[in-house]
Amino acid sequence: MRKFILCLGIFILSVSALFADAFDTSTIAYSPVYNYKNPKFEKKNNTWYFNLDYLTLAYERWDTLNSRSNIIVRKVLFDNMESETAVTDNNFLNTNPAVSHTMVVWSSNINSNPDIFYSVYTGTNWSSPQALQTTPQYEFTPDVAE
Numbered sequence: 001m002r003k004f005i006l007c008l009g010i011f012i013l014s015v016s017a018l019f020a021d022a023f024d025t026s027t028i029a030y031s032p033v034y035n036y037k038n039p040k041f042e043k044k045n046n047t048w049y050f051n052l053d054y055l056t057l058a059y060e061r062w063d064t065l066n067s068r069s070n071i072i073v074r075k076v077l078f079d080n081m082e083s084e085t086a087v088t089d090n091n092f093l094n095t096n097p098a099v100s101h102t103m104v105v106w107s108s109n110i111n112s113n114p115d116i117f118y119s120v121y122t123g124t125n126w127s128s129p130q131a132l133q134t135t136p137q138y139e140f141t142p143d144v145a146e
Contacts, residue, residue, distance in 0.1 A: 035062040037069075041076075042099045043145065053077070056121075058097035058104045061086070071097050071106045071119075073126065087119045087126050098144045105132065105142040114140040 039059040
């Protein structure tokens, strides 16, 4: 029985070593100045992902020096990712992104309390941020459906 367990252990280790390089564990985003948080891929309801040329990824990019964050989007293709596109670029907290193929929504404290903002992908770039809802209440967990 001990020989069987030893042989099984050696087999498992050799198979795991064989496939260790099969999975890419490269870093998606790294910077000594920024922290990247809360990544969200687009949601697709009743659509096959293989019909798309790319998926949209949105996340928060935190400036560690100034305690502010911006919303960043990237196209994720089959074999690479396009450059970061900053949807917001201000000195406020922009958090909780949710994204579809053509729209990103998030919460921002630009009006002194969290409100919902959005940007639309026009096919070549992202539109300027627009307020979806500005009320005295706190809106901080937006979602988007396509």
